[in-house]
Amino acid sequence: MMQNDIRPLAAVLDLLPGVTLPPLPIPPVTRAALALYAGASGDHNPMHIDSDFARKSGAPDVFAHGMLVMAYLGRLLTDTFGADALVSWDARFVAVTPVGATLLCTAVVADAEPRDGKHELRLALSVKDTAGELKVEGTARVRS
C-alpha cells in the first residue's frame, strides 16, 4: 500500500507558524468501526458497542471511544511527519462523537524552533464534525 506512505520529513518540518496541514477527513463512524475498535483496543465498555445499554444509561445511542478519535489524529500526524517524529501530544475530549458522525482532523503549526539541536514544531490539534462542532482539541510536539 504505497498511497499512504510517509512524506519527506524535511519538507514538512520547514512549515511556518500559522500553516494548516492538509486535514484528514474520516468517513462516518459506523457501529462496525466501534465494534472493531473495542475488540482491537480491549476497551469493551458497552457504552461504545451496545445500543441497548447506552440508551438504558441515558445516552441517545452508542458513541465513539475517545481513543479512536485520538488515533485518527495520530494518523494525521504520522502521515505528515513520519512514524516516530511525535515526541508528545495530548487530547481533551470536549464532546462525544456519536455513531454516524463524520469527522475532520486538523493540525495548525503554532510554533517552530530548534530544541536540543533538533528542529521542533508545536501544533494545535482539533477534530470537528461536519457541523463544525469541536469534539477533540489538543497539542503535539514533533521533531526532525
Place this chain on the structure above:
Amino acid sequence: MKETSRTGFEAPPITVEIERGRLRLFCKAIGETGSVFTDPEAARAAGYRDIIAPPTFASCLDADRQDGFSLVRELGLPLAKLLHGSQSITHHGTLSPGDRVVVRSRVSDMYEKKGGALQFVVIQTQVSHQDSAKVVDLERTLIVRQ
C-alpha cells in the same frame, strides 16, 4: 461513589507481549494503512526491526488484561457514567511484534468539581522494555458524572 482515597493506588504490573495479529487488527480498526505500520518489509527498509505500533496503541496495553485486573472495576467506576476527559502520550521509543514490555499503572490523582457532581480520576501508565528502557508514558483523566 465518591471515593477519593485511592490516590497512589498501583495496579499489579503486567508483562505484555506485542502481538502481530493485534497490531494488524488495531490498524484496521483505526483505518491505518501506512506501510511502516502494516508491511514488515517496508518497515525494515525504513530502519525498523519490524512493523511498529501506531502511536495510540500503547494506551490499550492495560485493558482486557490476561490477569483479569481492571482499574475501572477496582475503583468502582460506573461504566454508564464514565467519560474519557483527556489523554496525554509521551513517546520514548517504538513497539514491534515480539517486544515484551512491562506496563505499570497508578492512580496519580482523584478530585471532584462542581460540588461533587463530577469526579476526576487521573491514571498514569508507564510502558517500558524489560531492560527498563522507557517506551511510552501515558496519562488519562477519566470523568464520572454523578
